Amino acid sequence: MKLLTIRGRLTLIYGGLFLLAGVVLLAVTYVLVDQRMPQPFGVKVSDLPKVAATSPKPGNGQNIETLRALVEEVQDEAKRNALESLLTQGGIALIVVSAVAIAFGWLLAGRALQPLQQVTDTARRIAGADTAGRGLHERIALVGPRDEVRELADTFDQMLERLDRSFDGQRRFVANASHELRTPLALNRALVELAVTRPDAPEETRRLGESLLAVNERHERLIDGLLTLADSENELTERTAVDLAEVCAHVIDQAGKQAPDLPVHRSLAPAPANGDPVLLERLTFNLVENALRHNLTADGWVEVRTGLVGDRPTLMVTNTGPVIAGYDIETMFQPFRRLSRERVAGTRGFGLGLSIVRAVARAHGGTVEAYPRPGGGLVVTVTLPAA
Structure with a gap:
C-alpha cells in the first residue's frame, strides 16, 4: 500500500x-x-x-x-x-x-x-548535475523566520559551500600539478634528445635514450590527459560552432597513421554542434585511438559515423575486438580503471581515454552510451545538444 x-x-x-x-x-x-x-x-x-x-x-x-x-x-x-x-x-x-x-x-x-x-x-x-562537483555553486538562500526549516536550509547551504570549495580545490590541484610536471618532462626530453644525437654517442647510450624518450612520452601523455580531464569538468565559458564531421575527418587522418593496415570506414554526415573545438577534437581522438588500439582481431576494422538523430548531433564509433562483458562497460569509463586482460596483456594506456570522453560530453550537456558489439568489440555513441 x-x-x-x-x-x-x-x-x-x-x-x-x-x-x-x-x-x-x-x-x-x-x-x-x-x-x-x-x-x-x-x-x-x-x-x-x-x-x-x-x-x-x-x-x-x-x-x-x-x-x-x-x-x-x-x-x-x-x-x-x-x-x-x-x-x-x-x-x-x-x-x-x-x-x-x-x-x-x-x-x-x-x-x-x-x-x-x-x-x-x-x-x-x-x-542531477552531469559531473560530480558541478552544480555545487547553487544555494537555497531560504528567507523567512528563523525556525527549524530555516536552520535546516542554512546548514545545507554551509555543506554545499564546503563541498564546492573541496571539489574546486581538487580540480585546481590537478591542473596546477599537471602544469608543474610539464616543465621537468620537457627538460628531460630535451636533455635525452641532445645526448642521443651527439655524433660520438655510443650505441648503448642511443638505445637507453630511446627507452627514456618513450617513457617520457608516456608521462607527457598522462599529464596531458589529466589536464584535459580537469578542464572538461569545468563549466564551458565559450562555445563556438563546430561540425563533428570535420573534426572526425581530421582525427581519422591523424590517428589512422598509428595503424595504417587497419581499415577505418567513415560515414560522415554533417553534425553541427556548439562547444569547445579543442575538447571535442580530444573526445573524438580518444574514441578513434581506443578503437584502433584495442582492435586485436584479424581482419579487424573501425567505423566512424556522424549525423543528426532528430536534431541532435551524434558521433558513433564501432570497432571489432575481443568480446566485452556488459558489466565491464561502466568500469571502462572510470579514471585509471582498465579491464583485467588489458593489464595482463600490457596494453599501453592509463585508463583515462573514455573517462575524458564522458567528461567532455557532460561538459557540453551531452551523453555517452556504450554497449558490446555482437561478435566482439565495442560501440560508443556520443550525443550532444542541438546547435
Missing part, C-alpha cells in the same frame, strides 16, 4: 481535527437542546390539574388523564422532530465543514511545506 506523503498526512490531521471538533460541538448541542427545549403551547404537564379544577365545564376532571397523555404525546413528537432536524441539518453542515476543512488543510500543508520543497528542488538539481 502506497504511503501518504507528509502533505497528505497533515491534510488528514487538519481535516480530522475539524471533524472531531464538529462532532463534539454537535453532540453538545444535541444534549443541551434535549435538556432545555421549552414545553409546547406554554403549558406544563404539572399544571393540568389546576387548569381542570378552575374550568367551569363539567366533566373536565374526568378527562385529565386523557388530556395529559395527549399533551405528552404532542410534546414528545415536537421534541423528536426538533432533535431529528438538528441531527440531519447538523450532519449535513458537518460534512460540508469537513470538506472545506480538508481543502483548507491541503492548502495550509502545502504552504507549510513550501520551504522543504525548495530544499528538495535544489538538492535534486545538484544531484
